[in-house]
Amino acid sequence: MFKPKLIDTLKNYKKEQFFKDLVAGIIVGIVALPLAIAFAIASGVSPEKGIFTAIIAGLVISALGGSRVQIGGPTGAFIVIVYGIVQQFGINGLIIATFIAGVLLVIMGLTKLGSAIKYIPYPLIIGFTTGIALIIFSSEVKDFLGLKIGNIPADFISKWLVYGQHLPSVNLYAAGIGVFTLLVVFVWPKITHKVPGSLIAIIVTTFAVSFFHLPVETIGSRFGAIPSSLPMPVIPAVSFTTLQQLIRPAITIALLGSIESLLSAVVADGMIGGNHRSNTELIAQGLANICSSIFGGIPATGAIARTATNIKNGGRTPIAGIVHALTLLLIMLFVGKWAALIPMATLGGILIVVAWNMSEMDNFISVFKGSKSDAAVLLTTFGLTVLVDLTVAIEIGMILAAFLFMRKMMQASSVHGVSQINQTDEMFNLAELPEGVDVFEINGPLFFGAAYKFKDAMKVIESPARVLIVRMRNMPVIDATGIQVLREVYTATKKQGTKLILAEINSSQVTVELKKARLLFQIGKGNIKDTFERALARANDILSGPDE
Numbered sequence: 001m002f003k004p005k006l007i008d009t010l011k012n013y014k015k016e017q018f019f020k021d022l023v024a025g026i027i028v029g030i031v032a033l034p035l036a037i038a039f040a041i042a043s044g045v046s047p048e049k050g051i052f053t054a055i056i057a058g059l060v061i062s063a064l065g066g067s068r069v070q071i072g073g074p075t076g077a078f079i080v081i082v083y084g085i086v087q088q089f090g091i092n093g094l095i096i097a098t099f100i101a102g103v104l105l106v107i108m109g110l111t112k113l114g115s116a117i118k119y120i121p122y123p124l125i126i127g128f129t130t131g132i133a134l135i136i137f138s139s140e141v142k143d144f145l146g147l148k149i150g151n152i153p154a155d156f157i158s159k160w161l162v163y164g165q166h167l168p169s170v171n172l173y174a175a176g177i178g179v180f181t182l183l184v185v186f187v188w189p190k191i192t193h194k195v196p197g198s199l200i201a202i203i204v205t206t207f208a209v210s211f212f213h214l215p216v217e218t219i220g221s222r223f224g225a226i227p228s229s230l231p232m233p234v235i236p237a238v239s240f241t242t243l244q245q246l247i248r249p250a251i252t253i254a255l256l257g258s259i260e261s262l263l264s265a266v267v268a269d270g271m272i273g274g275n276h277r278s279n280t281e282l283i284a285q286g287l288a289n290i291c292s293s294i295f296g297g298i299p300a301t302g303a304i305a306r307t308a309t310n311i312k313n314g315g316r317t318p319i320a321g322i323v324h325a326l327t328l329l330l331i332m333l334f335v336g337k338w339a340a341l342i343p344m345a346t347l348g349g350i351l352i353v354v355a356w357n358m359s360e361m362d363n364f365i366s367v368f369k370g371s372k373s374d375a376a377v378l379l380t381t382f383g384l385t386v387l388v389d390l391t392v393a394i395e396i397g398m399i400l401a402a403f404l405f406m407r408k409m410m411q412a413s414s415v416h417g418v419s420q421i422n423q424t425d426e427m428f429n430l431a432e433l434p435e436g437v438d439v440f441e442i443n444g445p446l447f448f449g450a451a452y453k454f455k456d457a458m459k460v461i462e463s464p465a466r467v468l469i470v471r472m473r474n475m476p477v478i479d480a481t482g483i484q485v486l487r488e489v490y491t492a493t494k495k496q497g498t499k500l501i502l503a504e505i506n507s508s509q510v511t512v513e514l515k516k517a518r519l520l521f522q523i524g525k526g527n528i529k530d531t532f533e534r535a536l537a538r539a540n541d542i543l544s545g546p547d548e
Helices: 005-009 015-042 047-064 076-110 114-119 122-145 156-165 172-190 197-212 219-223 240-272 278-294 304-312 318-341 344-359 361-368 372-387 390-412 451-459 480-496 508-516 519-523 532-544
Strands: 414-417 437-443 467-474 499-503
Touching: 005 047, 005 318, 015 047, 015 076, 015 122, 015 197, 015 219, 015 304, 015 318, 015 344, 047 278, 047 318, 076 122, 076 240, 076 278, 076 344, 076 390, 114 240, 114 278, 122 156, 122 172, 122 344, 122 361, 122 372, 122 390, 156 372, 172 197, 172 344, 197 318, 197 344, 219 318, 219 344, 240 278, 240 304, 240 390, 304 318, 361 372, 372 390, 414 451, 437 451, 437 532, 451 480, 467 480, 467 532, 480 499, 480 508, 480 519, 499 519, 499 532, 508 519
Parallel strands: 437 467, 467 499
Antiparallel strands: 414 437
């Protein structure tokens, strides 16, 4: 349940791998710095909180996680939910929500829910991910263009209306810096992957703004100086009233964090041929968020882009992730004050690139062109994420996906009478059944969504036969509604003087549920047959005996 990968990797750890992990960790630490600052600012908190989170949570995730190469920290996926919490409950509310989410993640890991996360529908994940990307892009237009706007509305449509009204206030210097940042981030990888393009853009634009005294907003002019030390840890006080207010956003943070961290771990497994421990990873993610909140940080999870950067630069053990966190700590202690000179337009450009990478437009279009039910889940989740709220989007998306899945199962389930059964695969000619025997076959799960089909099929019988055989060879699952329908059929046939025979129960789940309901006992052991041939033989015995 909880066995960190660090324990395994240290058993046969070699000097050569240490140097690879060291280089990878330093590079990832440098890459993570501007992202940590940008994600914090976009989330509505001060920039140092992103750095605190990357250091504390990144260290815990690497040291205690279930992946060899996972890099943790603040990510773009949390921007929307964090911004909403800060607007409604303030910074203190965010810290408490992050703490509660951490506890929930630990509980999810201890109860072995790590494997259950994979059952969240893919269209839902793509829907809210693309929605978050659009919201991030929308939030960065102000800084990217240097628009002179006071408070920006949180509502998506209102935000763009305000942008339109203030478009004449564009700062051409800021817009130029933003466009330059985009070009550098997109073009630089063609030159080298060793140094991230975002870092080059930050160095060049920061130098240009400082040297030429360009009239653009910087981190320092908006937020002041960045602290050069970690704050003292403080355990947040969680009252029952606070818990009631923040439990929903905390659940959203926990769910989003678990999805993103395990998706990142799966991607990493594919890149290194590894196998992560999902429950250990969830516990580590939970502890990381608890520790982050204690140090005044924001939610953290596994970061796919930084994890991929770690792998591509040779990182193969959690040591690389630990080095990444220590690199960020050293940067904050010794050169953090210079981060205050970074132009806001540069961070806006970096986040627009992050939004584009998050949007997964190819996957979005692919799902949209797929089945109508998948497209419905995709568009519903996307629309609700952008126009309403991420929490509502996930809730409604899951409900819609569940209903559409049940609809598909209902369509896959069928009940056929003797005249409808395909005889090509039969050992017997069903057309020559003895007079007084009816046969019905259930195909697919007999659950509450499909049980009505069995009821309707039974109503078709005009005159009751002396024997009713129900074939269940293709019925994998039954629920309480299905059992109740079978019980009603048994009661009705008993009143009519018809013997009910169940044949070919091949599913252990169906057998167990029928035994629990004592339905097999009521029908009688002699009327439960494992083959259709034996069921027919039993029917002949009943027909040849006296009427009951």
